[in-house]
Amino acid sequence: MPIFGIDISHHQGSFDVERAAREGIDFFIFKATEGSNFTDSRFGENTAKARRTGKPFAAYHYQRAGVSAAAQVAHIRKVVPRTVPVIPDVEANSGGVPLTRDLVARLRAAGYSVPLLYLPRWYWQQIGSPSLAGLPPLWSSRYPDNNVGDIRDEYADVPAHYWNGYGGLRVAVLQFTSSARVAGRSPIDGNAYRGTLAQLRALFRSSGGAPSIPQQEDTMPVKLNVGTHAQSFQIPEGADKLAINCPHGELKVKALLFVGDRYPDGKEEDGLPKFDFRGNPTPDGGKTIHRLRPWRVEIPKGATSGALYYEYPKPDDRYEYYGSLDFVY
Template identity: 40%
Template sequence: MTIFGIDISNNNGPDINLAEVAREGFEFVFAKVSEGDGFVDYTWPGYRDAAHANGLLVAGYHYLRSDCDVTAQAELFVSHVGDAATMVDFEANSGGIDTFWAFVNAVNALGRTINLSYIPRWYWQQIGCPDLSRVPGLIQSSYVAGSGPASALYPGDGTGFWNGFGGKSVDILQFTDQALVAGHHVDANAFAGTVDELRAMLGLTLSTTQGVLMALNDAQQADLLQKVQEIWEQLRGPDGRGWAQLGKNPQGQDMTIVDAIAGLQSAVAAMKVAKPAA
C-alpha cells in the first residue's frame, strides 16, 4: 500500500488545519524547525503539537546551510525539535556531502538520531554524485504537473521518480508542490508502505498502552478488559456508586474502599489522641 503526507513550513502560513489534513486521509506531516544557525520556524511548535493531537506521524526538519557552523546548527535544531522524528533538508546552499555527514554526526553527538534525509536528485548531481548508500531515509523530489488532490496527482508506485541514486533506494517521494490539502497548496509526499513501517523508519514507537494491546489476541484483550472492570468495581462499588456495607460519607453517599480506609485512618488517629498518657 502507499500512504501520503504533507511537507509544510512558515511559507505555508500557520493556519493549516491538521485535523482536516487527517480527515482527508493523510498519515504524516514533515514540518520545518530551523535553518542555519539562527532561524527558528515560528509555526513548528503548533504544527508538531497538532500533528500529535490528530494521530499524524510527525518529523521536524532542519535546512542545512554551508555558510554556518555545523555544530551551532545541530544545537539549534536539537533544542527545538522536541518529541518528533528528525530530518535534514540538504539542497541548495547546503554544501557538499561532507557537510551533510558533519551535521548528522553533530546531531548524533547531542543524543538524537537523524531519521530522514531530503536530498533531491538534482542537488545530488550538482555536488558531484556522491555515495548516498548510508544516508538515513532518503527523500527524493520530482514533481508532476498540475494541482489537485494528492492521490489524484500521485504518478504511481511504478514511476521512474522512485528510481534510486547514489547507491540508495528512494524511501519517500515528494511528487508535487501543488497538492490541494485542507484548502492550501502544499508539498505532498508518498511512502510505499504501511503506517507502522513508516513509524519504524522514523524511530517512533507506539505508546505503552497501544503496544501492549496490539501484542494481545482478541481473547486476551477480552480477559484483560474483564479484569480491569472487576478491579474498578471492587474499588468504586457497583456502577461506581460505592458499597452500602461500608457506610455513608458526609454527603450521604455509599463509601468506596478508599473512603472507608481514609475514615478508618482518621478514627485510629483520633483514638491515639484520646488515649490517656501512661
C-alpha cells in the same frame, strides 16, 4: 497504493493539520530550523496540532553552507524536542555531503532519530554525484507536472522510475508534487510512502539502528469485541511485542499462536507452515487480563501473523465495551 503525507512551513501560515488528518493524510513533516539562527515561526503550532491527530510527524532542518554542523545542531536542540525525528534538508546553498555526514552524526549523538535525508537528485548531481553510503534513506523529490489537484490524483501521474535511488541509497519517501490540494489549501507539497502506517512509524523512530525515543504502542489497535472469538492479526514490520488490553472487566486468553513463512522451522503434515501454539493452552488453562493491566508478549523472530482465541464477558450494560491488541515497537 501508498500512504500520503505533506510537508509545510510558515509559508502556509496557520494550517489546519487536523482537517488534513481527517481527509486521510497519514504523516506530516514540518520545517523547524535553518542554519544556526532561524526558527520557523509555525513549528510549535504545527507540532501541537499533529500530536492531537495521533499521526506520525517529523521536523526538517535546512542545512546551510558556511555554518558548522556543531552550531546547527546546537540550534536544533534549542527548538526541537529529542522525541521528534529530525530530517536534514540539503539543497541550494547547503554545501556538500561532508557537512551532512557531520550533521547527521551529531544529531544521532544528541539522541535524535534521523530517519530520512532530503537531498534531491538535481542537487546531488550538481555537487558531483557523490556517494551517500551510510546516510539515512532518501526523501527525494520529483514532479510530473505543476497542476493543482487532489493529492491522490496527483500521485496517479507519477512514473515508477521516480522511486529509483541514487548515491547508493534507496528512496523511502517521495515528494511528488508541490501542487496538492489539502484541507482546502493549495499549493501544498505532497509526499508518498510505499508501506503501511506502522512501517512508517518504525522508520520515523529509527536512526540507522535502534529507536532513539521511548518505545510506545501503535495507535491503531486490533479491536477485540465482547463474547467468545478467534481474532487473526498481521504483524507490522518493526513490531517486537504485542500487548492485549482490557479497559473494563476481565478478558481471558484461551490460546495465542504465531506463524510465518520461515517460522517456526518445519512443516505440518499437510505441507503448510508449522504453527507455534504459544500459550495453547495458556498457563492454568487461560491467561486472565484484568482492567488496565495489559499482557505483553514478545513476538517470535520470523513470525508474520497470528491468532488470538479469547473470551470477554460484557462487564455491564452501561457502555459498548471492547478490548484491543496493540503492537509495540
